[in-house]
Amino acid sequence: MGKRLAVSVALLAMNAAGPLVAGAETPLDRFRGEYPRAAERLERFYGRVSGHSEHIQYTSLNQQENDNFDLSDDNIHLHRKYDFSFLDQSFLIKKYYIPTPTKAASRAAAGTPGLHSPDTIICKNKEYSFILTYADNSKAPVLKLFGNDLDLKRDRTAVTIHLHSPFAILGTPVTKMMNDPNFKVKKAAAVSIGGDDCIQVDYDYAPGDDRGYYELRGGSIVFLPDRCWAIRGFRIGGVLRTAPSKREPVDPLFIGEVDYRGTRDSIPLISKVGLFFKGTTKDICTFENIDITKKSERDFTLTSFGLPEIGEPSKVVRKGRASYWFFGLAALALIVAVALRWFTRRIRDTDRSPR
Numbered sequence: 001m002g003k004r005l006a007v008s009v010a011l012l013a014m015n016a017a018g019p020l021v022a023g024a025e026t027p028l029d030r031f032r033g034e035y036p037r038a039a040e041r042l043e044r045f046y047g048r049v050s051g052h053s054e055h056i057q058y059t060s061l062n063q064q065e066n067d068n069f070d071l072s073d074d075n076i077h078l079h080r081k082y083d084f085s086f087l088d089q090s091f092l093i094k095k096y097y098i099p100t101p102t103k104a105a106s107r108a109a110a111g112t113p114g115l116h117s118p119d120t121i122i123c124k125n126k127e128y129s130f131i132l133t134y135a136d137n138s139k140a141p142v143l144k145l146f147g148n149d150l151d152l153k154r155d156r157t158a159v160t161i162h163l164h165s166p167f168a169i170l171g172t173p174v175t176k177m178m179n180d181p182n183f184k185v186k187k188a189a190a191v192s193i194g195g196d197d198c199i200q201v202d203y204d205y206a207p208g209d210d211r212g213y214y215e216l217r218g219g220s221i222v223f224l225p226d227r228c229w230a231i232r233g234f235r236i237g238g239v240l241r242t243a244p245s246k247r248e249p250v251d252p253l254f255i256g257e258v259d260y261r262g263t264r265d266s267i268p269l270i271s272k273v274g275l276f277f278k279g280t281t282k283d284i285c286t287f288e289n290i291d292i293t294k295k296s297e298r299d300f301t302l303t304s305f306g307l308p309e310i311g312e313p314s315k316v317v318r319k320g321r322a323s324y325w326f327f328g329l330a331a332l333a334l335i336v337a338v339a340l341r342w343f344t345r346r347i348r349d350t351d352r353s354p355r
Contacts, residue, residue, distance in 0.1 A: 026188070027188040027189055027190050027199045028185065028187065028188040028201075030188075030199065030225060031185075031188050031199060031201055031223070031225075032185075034225065034229060035174075035175075035223070035229050036175060036178075038228045038229035039167050039173065039174060039175045039229060040175075041228055041267065042166050042167040042228055042229070042230060042267065043164075043167055043173060043175075045264070045265070045267045045292075046086075046163060046164055046166060046167070046270075047086055047088060048086060048087055048088065048292060048293050049085075049086055049163075049290055049291065049292060049293055050084065050085040050086070050289070050290075050291060050292075050293045050294070050295070051083075051084060051163075051287055051288060051289045051290040051291065052081070052082065052083050052084075052287070052288045052289050053081070053082045053084065053159060053162065053163065053285055053286065053287050053288075054079075054080070054081050054082075054285065054286050055078070055079070055080045055081075055082070055158075055162065055283065055284075055285045056076060056078070056079050056283070056284050056285075057076070057077045057078040057079075057281060057282070057283050057284075058070070058071050058075045058076060058077060058281065058282045058283075058284070059075060059077040059280060059281050060075045060280065061280055069276065069282045071282070071284070073100075073101040074101070076100045076101060077100070077281070078100070079097075079098040079099070079100055080095060080096065080097065080098065080158070081095075081096040081098060082094065082095055082096070082158070082159050084159050084163075085293045085295050085299070085300075086293060087293050087295060087297070087300070089124070089126065090124055090125045090126060090297060090300045091122075091123070091124055091156060091300070092121070092122075092123045092295070092299065092300055093121070093122045093123070093155060093156070093158075093159055094119065094120070094121050095119065095120045095121075095122065095155070095158075096119055097119075097120075119133070119134045120132070120133055120134075120144075121133075121141065121305070122152055122155040122156070123300055124150075124152055124156075124300065125297060125300035125301055126297065127148065128146065128147060128148045129145075129146070129147060129148065129150040129152055130143060130144075130145060130146045130147075130150075130302060131143075131144045131145040131146075131150070131152075132144060132305060132307075140306070141305050141306075141307065143302075143307060146310060157171055162273045162275075162283070162285040162287075163270065163287070165231060165256065165258045165270060165273045166228075166230040166231055166258065166260075166268065166270055167230070167231065168231075169216075169221065169231075169234055169236065169256070170216070170236075170254065170256075174221065174231070177203075177205060177207070180205070180207055182205060182206045182207055183203060183204075183205050183207075184203060184204045184205070185201060185202070185203050186202040186203055186204060186218075187201075187202050188200065188201045188202070191222065193222065193232060193233070196224060196232065197224075197225070197226060198222045198223060198224055198225070198232055199222070199223050199225050200220055200221070200222045200223075201220065201221050201222075201223065202218075202219075202220045203218050203219065203220075203221070204217075204218040205217060205218045205219070206218075213240065213241055214238050214239065214240050214241065214250075214253060215238055215239045215241070215247075216236055216237075216238045216253070217236070217237045217238050217239065217249075217251075217253075218236075218237060219234060219235050219236035219237055219252070219254075220234065220235045220236075221233075221234045222234065224260075224268065227260070227263075227268045228266060228267055228268060230258070230260065230267075230268045231256075231258055232257075232258055233255075233256055233257045233258060234254070234255070234256045235252045235254070235255050235256075236252060236253055236254045236255075236256075237249070237250065237251035237252060237253055238250055238251075238253030238254070239253075240253070240278070250278055252276075253277070253278055254275065254276065254277055254278075255275075255276040256273065256274065256275050256276075257273070257274040258270065258272070258273050259271050259272040259273075264290070264291060264292065269287075269290045270287050270290060271286065271287055271288075272284070272285070272286050272287065273285045273287075
């Protein structure tokens with residue numbers, strides 16, 4: 001039985017055996033006593049890492065089995081690659097659009113093979129944010145958006161929803177869930193998954209947040225207590241909003257599996273995330289070269305991409321080749337001003353000359 005199957009089986013059947021020694025610390029005691037501090041270490045580490053990830057989303061109707069989901073090329077709905085660096089509140093994400101096999105074949109048949117969506121760079125530093133694109137296979141980036149109030153949450157989440165899986169469920173840290181009065185731990189027990197000693201925590205949860213299409217409910221989370229309490233897997237129920245006044249309970253709504261390879265400062269390094277949704281979608285995200293970010297704050301600026309600093313970014317948003325138009329118009333205005341001054345002086349000198 002493979003590791004992924006073992007995760008799902010363990011999430012379905014809890015090991016009810018209690019502690020072997022009377023008076024020994026129970027799994028629930030360990031979770032409540034050790035997890036908050038361990039989670040803080042995980043959050044701090046994964047908030048300052050660089051690496052590479054590849055995200056493929058498969059979509060196929062009525063795939064009721066997580067482990068037997070059809071991962072054929074025909075079912076690829078989305079394919080992205082990312083190079084990323086996070087440094088506290090600053091981040092740099094380079095996004096590569098990879099055409100699905102179906103789209104790639106149709107483009108090749110039309111005589112236009114290759115990547116037609118430009119590579120995109122999303123960046124935020126302490127002072128401002130910007131988005132760059134590389135159009136027409138150009139080596140020089142083009143400034144698409146710039147300002148200090150850009151909403152880059154969606155672009156950031158595209159990476160962190162998988163990258164933060166060691167301590168978060170679908171992007172929400174477990175510590176944040178635990179601080180919600182609607183979060184109630186039901187029980188905890190020791191389980192074994194693929195040779196790993198784990199602790200599974202069952203909980204009830206009704207956060208009341210509106211995620212639009214779905215609402216999360218209670219479920220189970222499997223932790224690796226001897227590996228900084230990193231999340232090994234989870235199974236969550238929920239409610240689907242199939243119509244404005246219709247809600248459909250689904251259990252499981254999500255099944256997650258997280259794999260690790262190696263450690264850094266005793267922190268397990270994430271290598272793969274599998275996310276199964278409602279029998280119709282499965283995300284596979286793999287990670288490579290996860291390590292502490294070695295960039296400085298300067299690497300998150302326009303200067304690091306060979307572009308001049310624009311200055312005060314207060315609520316400035318520019319699109320397309322905006323930076324070049326900006327400097328071009330400024331130069332044109334200067335030329336017009338010099339020309340007008342020259343013509344004015346000539347007219348004045350002509351009026352003063354003897355006739």
